[in-house]
Amino acid sequence: MTDKTWRVGLAGLGTVGAGLVRLLGEDPHFAPAGARVEITGVSARRRNAAREADVSALPWFDDPVELAKDPGNDIFVELIGGSEGVARVAVEAALAAGKPVVTANKALIASHGVELAAMAEAKGVPLLFEAAVMGGTPAVKFVREALVGDEIGAVAGILNGTSNFILSQMESTGQAFAQVLAEAQRLGYAEADPTTDIGGFDAAHKIAILAALAFDCAPTLEAVEIEGIEDVSLLDIRLARDLGYRIKQLAMATHTPSGAWVRVHPALLPLDHPLAQADGALNALFIEGRRIGRMFIQGAGAGAGPTATAVAADIADIMAGARRPVFQRAASQLLARAPVTAHGALEKVYLRLIVRDEPGVIAAVSETLAEAGVSIDSFLQKHVDEGPGVPMVLTTHPAPSSAISAAIERIGLLPALMAPPRRMPVARI
Ligand SMILES: NC(=O)c1ccc[n+]([C@@H]2O[C@H](COP(=O)([O-])OP(=O)(O)OC[C@H]3O[C@@H](n4cnc5c(N)ncnc54)[C@H](OP(=O)(O)O)[C@@H]3O)[C@@H](O)[C@H]2O)c1
Structure with missing residues (x-):
């Protein structure tokens, strides 16, 4: 690895792309053991646009997909964005050509990560996306x-x-x-x-x-x-x-x-x-x-410098011979483990009501919650200057979210309510 020059094809010269051009210009030897990175082709939508980095000396490709396939580069970096269209087609083309891919494209990975991981696995090449989550902060x-x-x-x-x-x-x-x-x-x-x-x-x-x-x-x-x-x-x-x-x-x-x-x-x-x-x-x-x-x-979580740093870290991993699965398991095993909607999960909630200032409202609310098996953790009633009615706010102890929903539905029907109840979860982490 030591003396190799890694040739990078870069599609997208906006905030992050220009940040990467600047980073590689300042420090082409950033990777471990002194291997060198060189940009051997760039692509964006507007050839003559003013940019945050000088790309005038770099070979230009009108079509990012042609750049992705071009044998003149070893790594394809996609910094265009979007889950569909040219970004997706270019990444697929690079993987089909057996080329390692680095992308910052959260929409693409969240929407098509499994198919792309399968393509990368079939070709035995890395598909890395550190910059897609929290920009420069390694998540x-x-x-x-x-x-x-x-x-x-x-x-x-x-x-x-x-x-x-x-x-x-x-x-x-x-x-x-x-x-x-x-x-x-x-x-x-x-x-x-x-x-x-x-x-x-x-x-x-x-x-x-x-x-x-x-x-x-x-x-x-x-x-x-x-x-x-x-x-x-x-x-x-x-x-x-x-x-x-x-x-x-x-x-x-x-x-x-x-x-x-x-x-x-x-x-x-x-x-x-x-x-x-x-x-x-x-x-x-x-x-x-x-x-x-x-x-x-x-x-x-964003910005040219921080996000380009994350892209560079992925390029460095490829140079160092990264060989991990794209996610934690083979793509075919991931598909069987889809996320769920946990309707029955325990939840602690914040509930804000705007009520008429009259006796019996607090009792009616707390009784409705109690009947649903939901107990109150904290409670506050406060006069404010703005708007009619009085805000009444409470947090519950953790309870099944279905029980909380049923209670809130009934509270919403109380005659003293002047606006629909506002519910938000209280994080329990
Ligand atoms: N900005 C951030 O801080 C940040 C942080 C984390 C992740 N990301 C991700 O990084 C990626 C790039 O974001 P960005 O903020 O750098 O975007 P951006 O500033 O909008 O840049 C997008 C680049 O893609 C080019 N492009 C758009 N459509 C194209 C097409 N059809 N063909 C060829 N090139 C095309 C644009 O060309 P022109 O310049 O000629 O218009 C531009 O250079 C996105 O996936 C984004 O979600 C961004």
């Missing part, structure tokens, strides 16, 4: 490699920097969601169309991948329960804080006897929980393993 290698000797019980993370930024800003400035989103768009923290981030879909791609690695199942986006942060109100942020919690967009995968339960939703975390401390655009990951106990990592 994939952490779960797939460092913790392979453990049995993971839960993986929970703040995996979308935009949502985390918005919720953090709402809490610190007291501004409502729409105002903070507009500011985040102005500052470039949120896309013009923010649906993928605030709707929970970006985090869903990432937790589907982590769940597959942690629980030996196929990454299955369709099995992820997803709720966005659009309906998180300032009122809930304040009331949760009064109860000792902070609201975060939490992506979580839990081991259950029937499979992995995977979801993304706004959730309450105790103020002293490490995940509650990750503010701004940071990403963070919390893991519970049977042997290792509780672990926590935090860092940059």
